[in-house]
Amino acid sequence: MTAPELPEALRPLTPAGERLVAAASELFYDRGIHAVGVDLIAEVAETTKKTLYDRFGSKEGLVVLYLQRRQHRWREFVSRHLDEMSVDRRPPWGPLGVLDALELWMAEQSRGCAFVNAYAELGGSDHPGVEVIRSEKQWTQRLYRRLCEEDGLPEPEQLAAAVHLVHEGVLVLATAGAQPDAFAHGRRTVEQLLAAAAGQDR
Amino acid sequence: MTAPELPEALRPLTPAGERLVAAASELFYDRGIHAVGVDLIAEVAETTKKTLYDRFGSKEGLVVLYLQRRQHRWREFVSRHLDEMSVDRRPPWGPLGVLDALELWMAEQSRGCAFVNAYAELGGSDHPGVEVIRSEKQWTQRLYRRLCEEDGLPEPEQLAAAVHLVHEGVLVLATAGAQPDAFAHGRRTVEQLLAAAAGQDR
DNA sequence: ATATAACCATACCGGTCTGTATACTTGCAG
DNA sequence: CTGCAAGTATACAGACCGGTATGGTTATAT
Numbered sequence: 001m002t003a004p005e006l007p008e009a010l011r012p013l014t015p016a017g018e019r020l021v022a023a024a025s026e027l028f029y030d031r032g033i034h035a036v037g038v039d040l041i042a043e044v045a046e047t048t049k050k051t052l053y054d055r056f057g058s059k060e061g062l063v064v065l066y067l068q069r070r071q072h073r074w075r076e077f078v079s080r081h082l083d084e085m086s087v088d089r090r091p092p093w094g095p096l097g098v099l100d101a102l103e104l105w106m107a108e109q110s111r112g113c114a115f116v117n118a119y120a121e122l123g124g125s126d127h128p129g130v131e132v133i134r135s136e137k138q139w140t141q142r143l144y145r146r147l148c149e150e151d152g153l154p155e156p157e158q159l160a161a162a163v164h165l166v167h168e169g170v171l172v173l174a175t176a177g178a179q180p181d182a183f184a185h186g187r188r189t190v191e192q193l194l195a196a197a198a199g200q201d202r
Numbered sequence: 203m204t205a206p207e208l209p210e211a212l213r214p215l216t217p218a219g220e221r222l223v224a225a226a227s228e229l230f231y232d233r234g235i236h237a238v239g240v241d242l243i244a245e246v247a248e249t250t251k252k253t254l255y256d257r258f259g260s261k262e263g264l265v266v267l268y269l270q271r272r273q274h275r276w277r278e279f280v281s282r283h284l285d286e287m288s289v290d291r292r293p294p295w296g297p298l299g300v301l302d303a304l305e306l307w308m309a310e311q312s313r314g315c316a317f318v319n320a321y322a323e324l325g326g327s328d329h330p331g332v333e334v335i336r337s338e339k340q341w342t343q344r345l346y347r348r349l350c351e352e353d354g355l356p357e358p359e360q361l362a363a364a365v366h367l368v369h370e371g372v373l374v375l376a377t378a379g380a381q382p383d384a385f386a387h388g389r390r391t392v393e394q395l396l397a398a399a400a401g402q403d404r
Numbered sequence: 405a406t407a408t409a410a411c412c413a414t415a416c417c418g419g420t421c422t423g424t425a426t427a428c429t430t431g432c433a434g
Numbered sequence: 435c436t437g438c439a440a441g442t443a444t445a446c447a448g449a450c451c452g453g454t455a456t457g458g459t460t461a462t463a464t
Contacts, residue, residue: 032323034236111325119378120322121234123313137379162391165371172370176321177339189364196398
């Protein structure tokens with residue numbers, strides 16, 4: 001359901017098109033979607049509104065592409081992080097690797113989860129971006145389930161759901177809650193959940 | 203820090219003023235802050251923009267009042283719920299009562315956490331509403347800590363942080379993630395965390 | 405050679421945004 | 435009686451919104 005739509009979103013764009021998505025991505029993430037106008041996007045991208053509408057048809061189309069590309073970047077980031085960790089400094093359980101990746105990912109981004117933020121603005125409408133947001137959360141939860149299964153943990157479905165709840169909570173409290181120790185609390189909590197699950201299996 | 207600002211926010215307003223905050227609260231929550239204009243607010247409140255600016259000075263002032271009043275409503279709601287539960291059908295631990303209250307609270311509100319949503323729109327600016335958002339998260343965390351202490355659970359600070367992470371995760375995944383079973387997963391997870399903490403103490 | 409894609413520059417459209425100005429009505433308290 | 439707070443109605447200002455129109459330039463590919 002979610003897979004076939006990403007390749008289309010990742011097709012190479014023209015140079016000006018790439019500058020536009022880059023500018024829009026940064027502006028949307030930092031200031032919000034409704035707060036950023038197409039005139040500003042074109043100006044920051046050093047091109048014109050004409051080119052923006054030639055490439056993307058509407059602001060809505062640009063928003064969808066922003067979300068799709070960000071989703072792809074997150075998937076690549078966490079996948080690469082998990083692969084690199086498989087050699088050295090591997091945490092005792094796979095799901096912890098995702099949480100470590102999340103902390104690294106958020107170190108450069110101070111506005112929290114782009115999908116949660118986008119949902120705050122689009123959730124009450126029928127904007128096509130809502131579907132992308134929903135699929136991002138599904139993907140992350142499936143990733144946790146896969147990692148729980150690979151570690152041979154019991155009830156991987158339930159465990160993945162629990163870990164994912166903590167994951168999202170960390171994002172919220174580290175940003176909107178202004179609690180920088182949310183990552184430490186989250187890791188500790190997930191360690192405890194995983195240890196309890198692994199222990200109960202013995 | 204957070205306490206002295208609420209009484210000011212709860213001072214009684216003129217009839218037209220009350221209609222304005224009521225209309226603004228519903229519109230801001232359902233559609234987002236930037237997406238709702240002052241003209242619409244005045245129209246829904248069956249008054250005029252003139253009255254809006256006479257009462258609140260600016261849209262920003264109305265936004266702050268919206269957040270402060272919603273914070274107060276949430277505090278009242280959860281406090282009353284905890285009190286009512288103290289007689290019958292009390293869950294095994296206090297923190298679970300907050301989670302139950304959250305589920306009831308969210309049953310009528312489909313747009314998730316108003317403070318997380320507001321932060322998505324205001325977080326990148328110096329809007330005075332950001333302070334209210336931050337204080338709401340602090341209050342909820344302190345509530346969890348108090349309840350953990352009252353139940354005599356070990357390491358109440360750490361435990362409250364963990365439960366609060368799950369709490370916020372539930373809100374996110376039940377709305378942006380479109381996972382209606384997030385409440386069930388969250389309750390299960392919190393039960394597990396509390397049981398583990400209580401058990402380790404023996 | 406010529407068609408086409410990509411791009412730039414600029415002006416414009418109708419509508420909406422926050423906020424202000426003007427002028428009038430109502431009810432109440434000194 | 436008078437002053438004042440509260441409210442209504444309406445018009446306006448200046449900026450910005452998403453989106454379109456016109457016209458010209460450059461590079462490349464057939």
